[in-house]
Amino acid sequence: MKKLRVAIIGCGQIADGHVSEIQKLKNASVVAVCDTEIIIAEQLAVRFGIDKYYESHVEMLDSEELDVVHICTPPGTHLFLAKAAVDAGCHVYVEKPLALNYQDTVELVQYVLDAGKKITIGHLSEFDPPTLELRDLVKKGVLGDPVHVESWYGYNLSGSFGKAILASPDHWVHRLPGKLFHNNINHMLNKITEFLDDEEPEVHAFAWRKDSDHSFGDVRDTMYDELRTVIRGKSVSAYGTFSSSVRPVGHYVRVFGTKSIIDLDYTSRTVAVDRGATYPSAIGRLIAGYHKAWQYARSAARNTKKFYNYDYHFFSGMGLLIEKFYDSILNDAPLPISTRNIVRIAWIMDRIIAQVHGENKS
């Protein structure tokens, strides 16, 4: 069996997840890592027992005869690094957002396809257990026709990455056209495009900074941390919420269909279907509560079984996404995430950023 030779460019926080998930696979091995700051490349290589580390991606691509490159650098570098990897004959897994704007996204996707290579994006929650269960329910017709989607993405600015963003006006997030949103709302939007069939839906967005009384006196004052969006397609509408101040920090999706409403909670990995009261009068309302409780209990029991079987990893979505991407490379299976979806999300993001931060022309 051919074993893919994989390398990572960009050895920051998320690179840990990539390496640990790839190291679980039998058909791939991480042979090198690269970061412009050699200390950061070294620490990753040493912790995970990877032989080679580089500070120049050119040197690494020239020396390593790679099959796949994972690009985990800040978004402003994705386009040129991914092109360089493709030029070196590699398939590319690019962290979200794929590029800084719609035009660059289309350019990169086309570049990869023209070279006969494959591309995917780091939408790991598209392969998290709740999404897989939702797809299964939709396939079985439980939802009926989708009417509306509510996608909620909570963000913790007190977490380690959030603290780093707030600690320095030089952090790369402040240089993104859409700042904090640009680096995160892919996770909010990909749940919506799953049900939206339109290429260019109607998008309305507004944003603000919750703690606007506190002033840093620099670029950090222009970083919004609350976003509300309304999206309307031909047959499905959606609300997207990004919030940094709501506690607990959650990641929820609610899909409203013509037959039922499906609730997903990505933190507890639970899924519940609301089919409405099936019994008349007050008894119907009473039973509905027990019905919901039963569904959550079943979800929890399923999760416990997975945990018992060592199948309940923190990055399980990323693991499955990587597995499917490598399968598409080795066995010509379909891409785990269609390029159409990647491009549509970039288009919606451009509309949102233009409305809250001004036209996105970066």
Next chain:
Amino acid sequence: MKVLVTGANGFLGSSLVRALLERTGYQVRCLVRPGCNLGKLDVLIGNHPGRIELSYGALNNYQTCLEAVKNIAIVFHLASAKSGAPAEMFHGSSVATKCLLEAVRNLAPTAKLVHCSSFSVYGVADLKKGETVDENTPLERHPEKRDTYAFSKWHQERLVREYCQKHGIPTVIMRPGVIYGPGGTPISTRVGLNLFGLFLFIGGRNMLPLTYLDNCADAFVTAALNSQFSGEGYNVVDDDPITAKEYLRLYRRDVKKVRSIPIPYFVMWLISIACEKYYARSKGQLPDIFTRYKTASMWKPQRFSNKKLKDLGWTMNTPTETGLNINFQSLKES
């Protein structure tokens, strides 16, 4: 004469600034992050008008470092990341140190560097039970097997040693043990771990390498003032150490009750084996918080020497009994 303190608004940093103001006539430049809480520095600025200069910026920015080291005679490098993801901790420790060293080399090559390292750089897992950890103890051979803090501190010290040797920067490396005092961690990991509301008391009768905050700060000032301190590492621990058991007893008496389960070293060893097996079998479903290597590094009984530090003139001003009283009083009030 002007000195620079990085990490000046941190736990040890603010105490060092106070010691410098009280023991020397130096002007003290404090490097702090923009928008950060100045903490105890605010009080010191008020008490010593005109002696403290604040320099704002992130240490991993070269321009910030250049500004910070301008006209500086001594650099006290205390800044390092204490928590966060590994890459972030290395950015906050080693990458920041590299920037600082580069700035020192280019703008203040004759400045003396007093670097704050840690006891965690020693390869104590390879030592026998009861052996003394002194400056001749070999440094860690597998820092990556320890926790990220230990790994990043080891890497930071290696960087300082290699860089300063190569470029002839006069350097002193200070390796404090467990620094305690008001504002610090209530109970060191060497005593035990708080897990899901229950305290696992693992330290038993192990000696703790304690150093009271002000004693530690004094050691740094002494190292800077005494020209005999050069190019080497120095342990910073107090003269009269106590055991983990005694520390917990006093904490319970003076601060608050603690529900604890005593875990003997051999039981911890067995737990570590089980955790390692689970980690391997489950492919990392839970983090490998306990391994035999980590357990040996943290809880194998050792003794600690401060002879080298004392031989060069450091004396402990605050006895452990007094230090603990102050610390526990502060914890009780908070």
